[in-house]
Amino acid sequence: MNMIKSVFSFSLITICALAFVSCNDNPATRQVVATTFTNLAADPPTGFTDMGAPIGTTGKFTFFSFKTGALVDHADSATTQWDIGFRATTIIVNSATSGPGTSQVQVVSGIFDDILEAPADGYTSDNDPSPIEGVPNANLAIPTGSDQGWYNATQGPPPTIITPIAGKVLVIKTSDNRFAKVEVLSYYQDAPASPTGNEPSRYYTFRYVYQPNDTRSFN
Amino acid sequence: MPVTLVPKVQIKTMGSLRLNDVLSEQAGLVVVPQVNAQGNGIQVQGFNPDYTLILIDGEPIIGRYTGSLELSRIAVGNIKQIEIVKGPSSSLYGSDALAGVINIITEKPTGNQGSLSTRYSSNNTLDIAGDANLTKKKTGINLFANRYSTDGYDLSPENFGKTVSPFTNYTLHSKITYNVTPTTDLSVSGRYFTEDQQFRFEVESNGDRIRTAGEGTTNDWSFNPVLTHRFTQKLKTVARFYTTRYKTITHLELESDGSPYYQDDFKQSFTRPEVHAEYFFNAENILTLGTGYIRETVQTSRYGDQEKREQETTYGFFQHEWLPVEKLVLIVGGRFDYNSLYGAQFSPKLSTQYEVSKKLTFKISGGVGFKSPDFRQLYFNFSNSAGGGYSVLGTEVALPRLAELEAAGQIQEYLFDPAKLGDLKAERSLALNVGIHAEILPSLKMELNAFHNSIDNLIETQAVAITTSGQSIYSYRNILRAYTQGIESDFSYPLLKNVSLSLGYQLLFAKDKDVAEAVKDGDVYWRDPNTLVTRRLKPNEYFGLYNRSRHLGNLKIFYNNKIKGLEASLRVIYRGKYGIGDIRGSIQGETIPQSDRNSNAILDVYDDFVKDYAVVNISAAKTVKQMVRFQVGVDNLFDHTEPVVIPNLPGRLFYASVACSLSKNKPGNQ
Numbered sequence: 001m002n003m004i005k006s007v008f009s010f011s012l013i014t015i016c017a018l019a020f021v022s023c024n025d026n027p028a029t030r031q032v033v034a035t036t037f038t039n040l041a042a043d044p045p046t047g048f049t050d051m052g053a054p055i056g057t058t059g060k061f062t063f064f065s066f067k068t069g070a071l072v073d074h075a076d077s078a079t080t081q082w083d084i085g086f087r088a089t090t091i092i093v094n095s096a097t098s099g100p101g102t103s104q105v106q107v108v109s110g111i112f113d114d115i116l117e118a119p120a121d122g123y124t125s126d127n128d129p130s131p132i133e134g135v136p137n138a139n140l141a142i143p144t145g146s147d148q149g150w151y152n153a154t155q156g157p158p159p160t161i162i163t164p165i166a167g168k169v170l171v172i173k174t175s176d177n178r179f180a181k182v183e184v185l186s187y188y189q190d191a192p193a194s195p196t197g198n199e200p201s202r203y204y205t206f207r208y209v210y211q212p213n214d215t216r217s218f219n
Numbered sequence: 220m221p222v223t224l225v226p227k228v229q230i231k232t233m234g235s236l237r238l239n240d241v242l243s244e245q246a247g248l249v250v251v252p253q254v255n256a257q258g259n260g261i262q263v264q265g266f267n268p269d270y271t272l273i274l275i276d277g278e279p280i281i282g283r284y285t286g287s288l289e290l291s292r293i294a295v296g297n298i299k300q301i302e303i304v305k306g307p308s309s310s311l312y313g314s315d316a317l318a319g320v321i322n323i324i325t326e327k328p329t330g331n332q333g334s335l336s337t338r339y340s341s342n343n344t345l346d347i348a349g350d351a352n353l354t355k356k357k358t359g360i361n362l363f364a365n366r367y368s369t370d371g372y373d374l375s376p377e378n379f380g381k382t383v384s385p386f387t388n389y390t391l392h393s394k395i396t397y398n399v400t401p402t403t404d405l406s407v408s409g410r411y412f413t414e415d416q417q418f419r420f421e422v423e424s425n426g427d428r429i430r431t432a433g434e435g436t437t438n439d440w441s442f443n444p445v446l447t448h449r450f451t452q453k454l455k456t457v458a459r460f461y462t463t464r465y466k467t468i469t470h471l472e473l474e475s476d477g478s479p480y481y482q483d484d485f486k487q488s489f490t491r492p493e494v495h496a497e498y499f500f501n502a503e504n505i506l507t508l509g510t511g512y513i514r515e516t517v518q519t520s521r522y523g524d525q526e527k528r529e530q531e532t533t534y535g536f537f538q539h540e541w542l543p544v545e546k547l548v549l550i551v552g553g554r555f556d557y558n559s560l561y562g563a564q565f566s567p568k569l570s571t572q573y574e575v576s577k578k579l580t581f582k583i584s585g586g587v588g589f590k591s592p593d594f595r596q597l598y599f600n601f602s603n604s605a606g607g608g609y610s611v612l613g614t615e616v617a618l619p620r621l622a623e624l625e626a627a628g629q630i631q632e633y634l635f636d637p638a639k640l641g642d643l644k645a646e647r648s649l650a651l652n653v654g655i656h657a658e659i660l661p662s663l664k665m666e667l668n669a670f671h672n673s674i675d676n677l678i679e680t681q682a683v684a685i686t687t688s689g690q691s692i693y694s695y696r697n698i699l700r701a702y703t704q705g706i707e708s709d710f711s712y713p714l715l716k717n718v719s720l721s722l723g724y725q726l727l728f729a730k731d732k733d734v735a736e737a738v739k740d741g742d743v744y745w746r747d748p749n750t751l752v753t754r755r756l757k758p759n760e761y762f763g764l765y766n767r768s769r770h771l772g773n774l775k776i777f778y779n780n781k782i783k784g785l786e787a788s789l790r791v792i793y794r795g796k797y798g799i800g801d802i803r804g805s806i807q808g809e810t811i812p813q814s815d816r817n818s819n820a821i822l823d824v825y826d827d828f829v830k831d832y833a834v835v836n837i838s839a840a841k842t843v844k845q846m847v848r849f850q851v852g853v854d855n856l857f858d859h860t861e862p863v864v865i866p867n868l869p870g871r872l873f874y875a876s877v878a879c880s881l882s883k884n885k886p887g888n889q
Contacts, residue, residue, distance in 0.1 A: 111755060153682060193749050
């Protein structure tokens, strides 16, 4: 399983359903478009020990910027260049305990396309004190755990299947006060329709809309 | 309350040997496979097997080490009849039977007679049974012995091991009755059961397949003296004592070098003295009062130590049967239980019956039941490496054990806040049954029952954490609120002189209340796995709980010509489509697929279902000179199998049997 290779071979697909509209050069009236980012590698292991423990993981987050629509080098982790970061099932935003920025997020229930405006408030940073002693990531704005934030984990013997919950949309307010909405579509490489849990995991496919202008509208 | 009686003659014509054979053919009951595929549990009115009490002569059979009771432990050769009571409507048997009670009534010693029977069937299955009745003056003795052996069966020959591994078991049952005085009767029953199963499994361990072999043994015994005394014509008292033990041990070794791979043992005891009295005030009023005490212990490797866990329950119950006017019966009952772990619970029951005419009777019953968390939900401290690798921690041991793992650096991620696990509460249900018994056309009888069960505080497994080696750790929580409701109907009609036809049907809606409400509020979505487009789920698109079929049915034709000694039967058992997914597992190395495939963790109409199916069973028998009975039959005539999702349904089975009655007074075949 040569998964590390895929980190460098991610692909970007832009859906230009509204391509003719975006030809309009006036940025104030330009409509935002939904973009699907595939196979974001969120610290995938290079293999497994005999006991099934993942090996070759770095423990590092993979950072993403909505403005550029691209990954941000890990060397820039202490900057505000990135908005959100991914590591295994954990998603962080660039604020407080996670980074120097002021990115905030909230999980909104609804259909991605139907969310036409970002909520005015209700955003949180990654800085609430951990309610559970010794539990990592308990203070994150996007809660970790099955059925807590963006995913479900199957019950039963391994392999556990991680499924992004339908109708959970992450709405992000970036450090420079711009809004983005994100729907995670798959946790497995190439987004298989029926994952068995044995596919290379920690590969995010997500759909997002970024509003570059100073408005909460996603139209 | 809805009661179904299955008489001995029908059990014989069906050619049934074990309790699961009989129950699988009853309307509204489904014999469902267990987690490890090596067992059968019973689903009643949409409830899991844990909620149906299985009794022999009113006393519970123990050994529910995975929650449900293995039905094939019970041989049916010495059974007079089986009573199936649905709903928690009786105060007499205990409060924990939220779904119902299956009471197996064994033969009483009658006359001097005996019988021997043997049956051979597919999979090298041999059943030998004998029973003897001896009565002399005041004493009666009934003895029953059975030996059952099978090679098991293999639904996936391409995989190593068998779906059901070979086993042999023995059952001994005896009942001695003695008329102490004309008003005092003593009955002493005893049962002994032993089973030995030879396993060969292939288990998957991190991508490698490891072959294991081993043995499982199960033993149970019980002792049950009952003293009945009539003080006066109006007062009848019964003192009963019941004690039973159950033990099962499984061990597996690696086939490569014989080193131990898996070891599991479980010991349980249950002891109950009880006294009750029935007082006949007059023809219109009968009062039953009773009290008893239960002591139950469990000792198992699954609790991480061999410490014995115990609980005690003291209880009292009453039931008053009142006929205020002619044709109207009113039964009011209640039961008070005090449990050493859970404190006090009261469960009232009410039922009424009104006979409008000889051809039309209305019945209504309601009741409250509760089920205490069992030992496993409290004390499990169990890691299953054979099942693919996971751990289950009872709520009493979860926190300290997680802290240990945390300290050892073995927790990769928490999936649920352990602090929120808390203490488990008893599960409660409220049941309502409304029924009609009617003769709608001459000889065409109809039984119709509408039921609704509302269940709160249902205990479910909760994934708590993932270890660094990727194994899930589970505990238990009072998560679910659910309801099951539907209609059961049974039609019977004497088609010809010796031919009876019956048709059974159950419509069932079993839903998680919280999910149903969320769907109604528009808060549940589904994502098409191929297009990745998300849509909102409509209320009528939520199918309900996993493993419940909307439709169940059966069609049975029985032919019985006593003069010619001929019997025959044709039975068709239908199960509508259902989803799977609340418990994952693997059968013979193949992962059980989950129905949910559109990212909402609930079963909706866009998910994958196990297809509906019908099983057809036929049998024919001829009795010669009222002494020797020959029977042949085929179960699952059309060889319907689903290796991974219905492992408890073997393929087509042929059988032939011979039974011989030794009696001068009375033929063995009634």
